[in-house]
Amino acid sequence: MLTRLIKYELKATGRVLLPLYAVLLVFAAVSKLIFSFSDNSFSVPEAISIMIYIMILIGMFVMTFVVMIQRFYKNLLSDEGYLMFTLPTMTWKHITSKLLVSTIWNIGSFLAAILSIIILAFDEIFFTDFLPDLFRSLSEFFSIFGLNSGLFILEFILAGIICMVSGILIIYASIALGHLFSQHRVLASLGAFLALSTVSQILFFCVTSLPGLDFLSEYIDSLDSLQASAFMFHWVMWFIIIFFGLLSAGYFFITNHILNKRLNLE
Amino acid sequence: MTPILECNGLTKAFGHKKALSDVNLKIDHGQIVGLLGPNGSGKTTLIKLANALLTPSAGEIRISGMTPGLSTKKIISYLPERNYLNDWMRVHDIIGLFSDFYEDFKPEKAYDMLKRLDISASDRLKTLSKGTKEKVQLVLVMSREAELYLLDEPIGGVDPAARDYILETIISNYNPEATVIISTHLISDIEKVLDYVVFINEGRVVLSSSVDDIREQGKSVDGLFREVFRC
Amino acid sequence: MPWDLKPDRPIYTQLVEHIELMILSGVYPPGSKLPSVRDLAKEASVNPNTMQRALSKLEEDGLVITHRTSGRSITEDSEMIKKAKTRIAREQVLEFLEKMQKLGFDQKEILSIITGMIEEVRG
Numbered sequence: 001m002l003t004r005l006i007k008y009e010l011k012a013t014g015r016v017l018l019p020l021y022a023v024l025l026v027f028a029a030v031s032k033l034i035f036s037f038s039d040n041s042f043s044v045p046e047a048i049s050i051m052i053y054i055m056i057l058i059g060m061f062v063m064t065f066v067v068m069i070q071r072f073y074k075n076l077l078s079d080e081g082y083l084m085f086t087l088p089t090m091t092w093k094h095i096t097s098k099l100l101v102s103t104i105w106n107i108g109s110f111l112a113a114i115l116s117i118i119i120l121a122f123d124e125i126f127f128t129d130f131l132p133d134l135f136r137s138l139s140e141f142f143s144i145f146g147l148n149s150g151l152f153i154l155e156f157i158l159a160g161i162i163c164m165v166s167g168i169l170i171i172y173a174s175i176a177l178g179h180l181f182s183q184h185r186v187l188a189s190l191g192a193f194l195a196l197s198t199v200s201q202i203l204f205f206c207v208t209s210l211p212g213l214d215f216l217s218e219y220i221d222s223l224d225s226l227q228a229s230a231f232m233f234h235w236v237m238w239f240i241i242i243f244f245g246l247l248s249a250g251y252f253f254i255t256n257h258i259l260n261k262r263l264n265l266e
Numbered sequence: 267m268t269p270i271l272e273c274n275g276l277t278k279a280f281g282h283k284k285a286l287s288d289v290n291l292k293i294d295h296g297q298i299v300g301l302l303g304p305n306g307s308g309k310t311t312l313i314k315l316a317n318a319l320l321t322p323s324a325g326e327i328r329i330s331g332m333t334p335g336l337s338t339k340k341i342i343s344y345l346p347e348r349n350y351l352n353d354w355m356r357v358h359d360i361i362g363l364f365s366d367f368y369e370d371f372k373p374e375k376a377y378d379m380l381k382r383l384d385i386s387a388s389d390r391l392k393t394l395s396k397g398t399k400e401k402v403q404l405v406l407v408m409s410r411e412a413e414l415y416l417l418d419e420p421i422g423g424v425d426p427a428a429r430d431y432i433l434e435t436i437i438s439n440y441n442p443e444a445t446v447i448i449s450t451h452l453i454s455d456i457e458k459v460l461d462y463v464v465f466i467n468e469g470r471v472v473l474s475s476s477v478d479d480i481r482e483q484g485k486s487v488d489g490l491f492r493e494v495f496r497c
Numbered sequence: 498m499p500w501d502l503k504p505d506r507p508i509y510t511q512l513v514e515h516i517e518l519m520i521l522s523g524v525y526p527p528g529s530k531l532p533s534v535r536d537l538a539k540e541a542s543v544n545p546n547t548m549q550r551a552l553s554k555l556e557e558d559g560l561v562i563t564h565r566t567s568g569r570s571i572t573e574d575s576e577m578i579k580k581a582k583t584r585i586a587r588e589q590v591l592e593f594l595e596k597m598q599k600l601g602f603d604q605k606e607i608l609s610i611i612t613g614m615i616e617e618v619r620g
Binding site for chain 2: 004080088262
C-alpha cells in the first residue's frame with residue numbers, strides 16, 4: 001500500500017515540479033549560451049538572463065514548498081479526503097508517503113539548483129581550477145581525520161535530512177491542528193505553526209542548558225585539539241539527529257492522531 | 267449471521283450539537299435499505315461513522331461485527347455526496363487507482379459502464395461536467411464487489427434519465443450477499459427498489475420498517491414520510 | 498405491457514398480478530421461458546428480492562415452474578391457466594358488483610347495463 005501511495009504522490013507532484021526543474025536547467029544552459037556570445041563586459045542581455053534565472057530559481061524553491069503544503073491539505077483535508085481516507089490503508093502510510101515525496105523534492109530542488117549553477121559556471125576554469133581545488137581540500141580533509149571523515153559525512157547528511165524531515169512534519173502538524181477548527185483554518189494553522197516552533201525552541205534551550213553538559217567541557221579540555229574538534233563534531237551532529245528525530249516523532253504523532261481520531265471532512 | 271451494519275446507542279456530537287443521539291439499528295445482508303430523512307437529520311453523519319471518517323462520541327457502530335477501520339474499508343464501497351475526483355487524472359488513471367487499492371474492484375465492469383454512458387477513458391477528469399463526474403464516481407463505486415454499498419444522496423442533483431440509470435445499476439448489481447444503503451430525501455423515485463426503510467430525524471431513528479409492511483397499510487413510503495415529517 | 502406500479506399497495510402483490518396478467522393474456526405463452534429475476538427486476542425497476550418473492554408466489558400458485566438448471570418457465574397445464582383466468586375474472590366481477598351495489602343499482606339494472614356495454618364495445 002505504501003509503495004502505491006508513494007507512486008501516486010510522485011505522479012501528482014512530479015507533473016508540476018519536474019517541468020520546473022527542466023526549465024531551470026534549460027534556462028541555465030541558455031544563459032550560458034548568451035554569455036558565451038558576448039564579450040566579458042556586463043551587457044544588457046546578460047543582466048536580463050541572470051535576473052530571469054534567479055527568478056526561476058526562487059520560483060522553483062517556492063513551488064516546491066507550496067506543492068508540499070497544498071498537496072497535504074488538498075489531498076487529505078478537502079473533498080479528495082473522502083477518497084483517500086476510505087482507501088483500505090492506515091493513516092500513517094498517507095502521512096509517510098507524502099513526507100517521503102516532499103523530502104525527495106526538497107533534495108531534488110537542491111540538486112537541480114546546484115546543477116544549474118554548475119551549468120552556468122561551466123567553463124575551463126571548472127576543470128583547471130575548481131575541481132582540482134575541490135579534490136585537494138577533500139583529500140586533506142580525509143587525511144586529517146582518517147576514518148572519522150566518512151562518519152562525519154554520513155552524520156552530516158543524516159542530520160541534514162532529519163532537519164528537513166522535521167521541518168516538513170511541523171508543517172503537516174500545523175495543518176492538522178488547524179483542521180481542528182471549524183472556521184479560520186488557515187489562521188489556526190499559522191498559529192499552530194508558531195506555537196509548535198516556540199515549543200520546540202523552548203525545549204531546545206532546556207535541553208542544552210542541562211547541568212550535565214558541564215562535565216563534557218571538562219572532557220573536551222582534556223583532549224588535544226584534533227580529537228577535541230572531532231569529538232565536538234560527533235557530539236553536535238548526534239545531538240541534532242536525536243533532538244530533531246524526537247521532534248519529528250512528536251509532530252508525526254500529533255498529525256497521525258488528529259487525522260485518525262479527529263477527522264472532520266466538510 | 268452477523269448483521270452487516272449494527273448500531274448500539276450510537277451518538278455523535280459536534281461541540282454541543284448532537285448530530286446523532288442514541289441510534290440503534292440492525293441491518294442484514296442482501297437488503298436494499300433506504301435511509302430517509304430531511305436535510306440535516308444525521309444521515310450523512312451515520313454514513314461517515316460507518317466509513318471511519320468520524321469517530322463516535324458514545325455508543326458503537328459495527329460493520330459485519332468489526333469496528334470501522336482497515337478491514338471494514340476493504341468491504342465497504344462508498345459514494346459520498348461530494349465529488350472526490352482529483353483534477354489531474356484521466357478516467358483510466360482513476361480506474362487504475364481503484365484497481366491498485368481495492369482487491370474487489372473489477373475494471374472491466376467499470377469500462378463497460380463508462381462505454382454505455384459515452385464517457386471516454388482518456389477524458390481528463392477536470393474537463394468533465396458535474397453530472398458526468400457523478401456518473402464516473404457511481405461507476406467506480408458499483409464496479410466493486412463489496413459487502414456494503416453506502417450511497418449518500420446518489421440521485422440528488424441528477425436529471426431524471428440519470429436517476430433511472432442509477433437505479434437500474436443498483437438493481438442489476440444486486441447481490442444477495444451484499445447490502446445497499448441509500449440515503450436520500452427523494453423517496454418516491456427509489457421506493458420501488460427498497461426492501462426496508464429507516465426514517466431518521468434530528469439525529470434519532472424515528473421509524474424502521476419493511477416497505478411491504480408500510481404498503482400493507484395502504485400507504486406509500488413517500489406518503490408515510492410526508493405524514494411523519496409534516497412541518 | 499408497461500409495469501404500472503401504484504405507490505400505495507405492496508409492490509410484490511402488484512408484481513404477481515402483473516405477471517399473471519401477462520401469462521393469461523398470452524404475452525408469456527404457456528411453456529415459454531421467463532427472463533431471469535434480475536432482468537425482470539430491472540424491467541420493472543424494482544428490488545430483485547421483491548421480484549423473487551413474486552415469482553415464488555406464482556410458483557406456489559402453479560403458474561410458473563422452476564427448472565433446476567434452466568430457470569423459470571410458464572406452465573403448460575392449460576387447466577391451471579384456465580383456473581387462474583377464472584379466478585381473476587371472478588375477482589374483477591366481485592369488485593364491480595360491490596361498487597355497483599354501493600351506487601345503489603339492483604340486479605336487473607346491473608345486467609342491462611352490462612349487456613348494453615358489451616354491444617357498444619363489440620360494435
